[in-house]
Amino acid sequence: MMADVATYVLTALGLVFFVAGTVGLLRFPDTFSRLHALTKADNLGLGFIALGVAFQADTWAQLAMLALIWALALLAAGTVAQLVARAALAQVQVDE
Amino acid sequence: MSLTVFALTGAALVGLGVYGLLALPHLLRRIMCFNLIGSGLFLFFGAAGARGAAVDAIPQALIITGIVVALSASALAVGLVVALARRTGHAALPDEDRAP
Amino acid sequence: MSLALDLALCALILGVALATVAGGGVFRAVIFFITYGLFLAIGWARLGAFDVALAEAAIGAGLTGVLLLAAHARLRRMQAGDAPPPAGLNLPAALAGAGMALALGWAWFALPVPATPDIASALPRSGVGNPVTAVLLNFRAWDTLLESIVLLAALLGVWILARDGDWNAPLGPRYHALSGGVLVNFGRFLPPIGLCFGVYLVWAGADYIGGAFQGGTVLAAVGLVALMANVVRPPRVSYALLRAAVVIGPAVFLLAGLLAAGFGAGFLTLPPALAKSVILVIEAALTISIAVTLALLVIGPPDDAGRSS
Numbered sequence: 064m065m066a067d068v069a070t071y072v073l074t075a076l077g078l079v080f081f082v083a084g085t086v087g088l089l090r091f092p093d094t095f096s097r098l099h100a101l102t103k104a105d106n107l108g109l110g111f112i113a114l115g116v117a118f119q120a121d122t123w124a125q126l127a128m129l130a131l132i133w134a135l136a137l138l139a140a141g142t143v144a145q146l147v148a149r150a151a152l153a154q155v156q157v158d159e
Numbered sequence: 160m161s162l163t164v165f166a167l168t169g170a171a172l173v174g175l176g177v178y179g180l181l182a183l184p185h186l187l188r189r190i191m192c193f194n195l196i197g198s199g200l201f202l203f204f205g206a207a208g209a210r211g212a213a214v215d216a217i218p219q220a221l222i223i224t225g226i227v228v229a230l231s232a233s234a235l236a237v238g239l240v241v242a243l244a245r246r247t248g249h250a251a252l253p254d255e256d257r258a259p
Numbered sequence: 260m261s262l263a264l265d266l267a268l269c270a271l272i273l274g275v276a277l278a279t280v281a282g283g284g285v286f287r288a289v290i291f292f293i294t295y296g297l298f299l300a301i302g303w304a305r306l307g308a309f310d311v312a313l314a315e316a317a318i319g320a321g322l323t324g325v326l327l328l329a330a331h332a333r334l335r336r337m338q339a340g341d342a343p344p345p346a347g348l349n350l351p352a353a354l355a356g357a358g359m360a361l362a363l364g365w366a367w368f369a370l371p372v373p374a375t376p377d378i379a380s381a382l383p384r385s386g387v388g389n390p391v392t393a394v395l396l397n398f399r400a401w402d403t404l405l406e407s408i409v410l411l412a413a414l415l416g417v418w419i420l421a422r423d424g425d426w427n428a429p430l431g432p433r434y435h436a437l438s439g440g441v442l443v444n445f446g447r448f449l450p451p452i453g454l455c456f457g458v459y460l461v462w463a464g465a466d467y468i469g470g471a472f473q474g475g476t477v478l479a480a481v482g483l484v485a486l487m488a489n490v491v492r493p494p495r496v497s498y499a500l501l502r503a504a505v506v507i508g509p510a511v512f513l514l515a516g517l518l519a520a521g522f523g524a525g526f527l528t529l530p531p532a533l534a535k536s537v538i539l540v541i542e543a544a545l546t547i548s549i550a551v552t553l554a555l556l557v558i559g560p561p562d563d564a565g566r567s568s
Contacts, residue, residue, distance in 0.1 A: 175273075175356060219308045224403065230318050230556070234413060238416070
């Protein structure tokens with residue numbers, strides 16, 4: 064019962080971050096602030112959702128997999144954000 | 160009911176892909192449309208295979224085979240498009256209507 | 260509730276597919292196509308086809324996406340430009356597309372529901388616990404054998420497109436990565452994890468979700484990341500180990516089939532007592548070939564001009 068409540072609260076919190084990140088992606092003016100909205104919010108959003116789902120896990124192995132998924136997504140998102148930002152910076156310098 | 164939704168989505172994807180394959184000039188877009196047709200058919204087939212009591216494993220295995228073959232065909236097609244662009248400077252086929 | 264979810268998901272899939280076909284700019288279309296593949300993977304998970312969901316996400320969205328993005332970048336460097344999508348609707352094409360969709364829709368309601376083949380009772384004889392793996396590598400091994408040969412044929416087709424002068428050059432175009440930059444570090448950090456994950460997918464595929472194709476794709480992706488980060492150098496066509504890796508899968512598969520025929524069981528008919536070990540051997544060889552072939556298909560033929568430009 065308590066676990067279910069924790070899942071509801073944490074996944075709802077995660078969804079709030081996803082919505083905020085999406086709104087930022089759509090509304091912010093340039094690539095860099097969009098990336099900021101996307102990576103910060105999505106990493107936290109996915110973290111909260113993983114944490115929420117973790118309360119439903121039966122075994123420690125499932126918990127470890129959830130943590131691994133979050134860590135890998137964090138790593139990939141961080142790397143891609145860096146690469147996109149560098150490409151966008153090169154574009155800005157070409158334009159100027 | 161959900162199966163019907165997925166099957167009709169698959170049918171619509173095939174229609175969309177056929178339209179794009181015929182109407183779009185850029186060859187990379189045509190490769191994407193070819194993939195839309197393929198994946199739409201897979202979805203239709205997969206939904207049909209899920210109608211029984213249990214999800215049928217045979218369509219699933221054939222669809223996995225199909226996804227891999229679609230990638231092989233796409234890679235060959237992309238290779239041909241790049242070779243064509245290297246030769247002619249265009250990534251689209253010449254327009255028959257305007258050709259002399 | 261779940262019907263509402265499926266309706267929303269299908270609307271998303273169709274919307275993203277429409278954006279792929281009708282959206283402006285080829286780059287935008289490629290991005291929408293990758294998104295489409297990921298939504299479709301969720302759809303497969305909703306249908307309970309988790310093996311297909313993994314394959315669609317890894318191959319349909321991932322590898323095809325990398326292939327298309329790389330091709331778009333190459334074409335842009337060659338100034339082969341974006342042909343703008345034609346203004347207005349192409350009526351004959353629209354009629355053809357609508358006709359096709361309607362015919363399939365009609366077929367859905369008109370076709371009878373066939374009896375589902377009883378795989379569950381045959382599963383113990385297959386040697387593995389995942390019915391999809393059992394079909395792929397035992398019950399319908401023919402399809403999978405021929406498919407591994409299709410992969411090989413596609414790779415030869417791609418290699419044939421190399422210009423004569425480039426034949427001995429390293430495979431693929433040149434990739435740019437800032438030394439010490441994030442991509443290089445990612446290319447060093449990811450392969451050990453990806454290697455473990457790919458091998459795990461193949462191993463787990465015998466009884467749970469996964470298999471040679473999904474695991475091989477993860478391994479191919481690891482190779483691509485390492486290549487693009489310039490952590491490993493691309494091989495040449497003449498590299499003997501590379502050629503061996505490309506043919507070992509179909510070769511071992513054929514050999515197993517012929518051995519089964521030689522012992523009187525019939526071509527590709529695995530005796531139940533040995534099935535598990537034979538399938539593991541075939542899958543291991545197949546994974547190597549699939550991983551190497553998929554990665555080579557995505558990077559393309561040797562291209563020396565692509566290196567200098």
